[in-house]
Amino acid sequence: MNKIKLTVLLVTFNAGLFSFTTLAADSTVLPSWNDSESRQNIIAFVDKVTDQSGPDYVPPAERIAVFDNDGTLWSEKPVYFQLLFAIDRVKALASGHPEWKTKQPFKAVLEDDMDALANSGEKGLLELVMTSHAGNTTDEFSRIVTDWLASARHPTTGKRYTGMVYQPMLELLDYLRSKGFKTYIVSGGGIEFMRPWVEAVYGVPPEQVIGSSIRTTFELRDGEPVLTRLPEINFIDDKAGKPVGINQHIGRRPIAAFGNSDGDLQMLQWTAAGEGRRLMAIVRHTDEKREWAYDRDSHVGKLDKALDHATANGWTVIDMKKDWRAIYPQVAQ
């Protein structure tokens, strides 16, 4: 072997070692993500706000990251999974309500007539949710949700609903927490519908869940204190309600926010308007094979204005098809 050959070999070897090291370090972080711009933006942001000697440093107590749930952490098609829960719940209660056979929106539910259900409008859907979610105690409702999730299956994938959470987002939640972030869910969905399962599935404890709610009232039932769930709206945690809900629950402004639809726009704007470095990101549903593809014209998860804002303001857009190596966890939860 001559000197030149040896030098070439050593250089190649070193270069190989170097790139191996780089790859190994990277691949432990967000492994289900391709090394896309969105992944790089996330990692660069986290590096900056956790660098104690840098100008963008944020102390751990202020590292608040908020995540929408439907369409951001788990799927939302054909409709929000909570509506499928409400439908199943009405069916389960139907034997005690013979009048539902002729009364909308219940008739539509019992006849599996989704067009008629859609035609019952917001008022009909609200009645459906109230009937299926109220009239029990907080403890009872928690058990009902837990039981439903243990047995129900998605109509087209056949998976459990908790198996339709996004693997790359699970990794993102873990990654942020490993860097001292407190991760919150901020969802238009029901706060009490999420709390029974999100700790096991997302690692988010119940006290870090913000959502829509119905009113509860404290009462003594046979001397036992209970919180009874009333058929009245308490708070709608959607659109302009999201910053309100965040302020009410957290009292700090997030430094990172993840959403997927126009319902998340104000939460992203509220996050963006704070001082210092921020991360605003939108999950785009672009994968018609592995998940669903929809945006501006979708009834559920419509992404229109928020996409324009993202483009105009340089927010991060996560393209499911291009950026994610996997969609759902390999072992269904």
Added chain:
Amino acid sequence: MNKIKLTVLLVTFNAGLFSFTTLAADSTVLPSWNDSESRQNIIAFVDKVTDQSGPDYVPPAERIAVFDNDGTLWSEKPVYFQLLFAIDRVKALASGHPEWKTKQPFKAVLEDDMDALANSGEKGLLELVMTSHAGNTTDEFSRIVTDWLASARHPTTGKRYTGMVYQPMLELLDYLRSKGFKTYIVSGGGIEFMRPWVEAVYGVPPEQVIGSSIRTTFELRDGEPVLTRLPEINFIDDKAGKPVGINQHIGRRPIAAFGNSDGDLQMLQWTAAGEGRRLMAIVRHTDEKREWAYDRDSHVGKLDKALDHATANGWTVIDMKKDWRAIYPQVAQ
């Protein structure tokens, strides 16, 4: 020295060592507390729920302790400090409101006529609070509270209000957190009135504060997203509202609760009704020299039904005069 004398000396020495060790171990915990039954109850409870091999073990995530604020963590006489803030705020705003000179409850405030103010009733007090707390953004209100606390002094003690927090309760908060507890404030007072200062004073972060609130609305002001505070009640976190607020914010039932008045009764009942070992405690204002002495007949901080419940159910009653070596921190905050 004969054998008997030597033995006596050694025994004495050993006994001395033993009691010294016990005292030293104890005195690092809750040092401003006398070794009273209430202190012993608290320590015994904490030992039980943190003993991994015992039957009462509670995992850290479920170690939720809730504290009332007014009268439990800081003083509340002659009236709730937040009302004194409202009065000062009305005086500060008065030059822009000449009509207040002849309009109640503002006239009473401007003339320092506390009887007339009391006579304006709940409606008058509500109007006072709305006028002094609304009409600004959340960021602006936070600054107003911070500025007030930096300059205002208590009318009779001359102390800063944040210097009138209870030293033994500061130690209790620290002690519980050192044992893996999450400490929450659950107050009838305003959530946004507490959040600007409780982290520095109590070590309780803003996201662990539950309180009464007025409505806020998200809007763009000159393109800048703000949360504007409206003169409308959103939630009253008092009496039966406390378990509702706890459920809404935490979504878990506390295992320990500390209050001082009938306004805390339902929170204590809700805590008591959970499974496993629990600690319910009431701070009794018995010290007319170092603080105030009041209970069943007091307008502010009335303790009547809750005291009967405490006695009937064996809850812990903390007697300020007998149980506390100090009331306020030595260096005013």
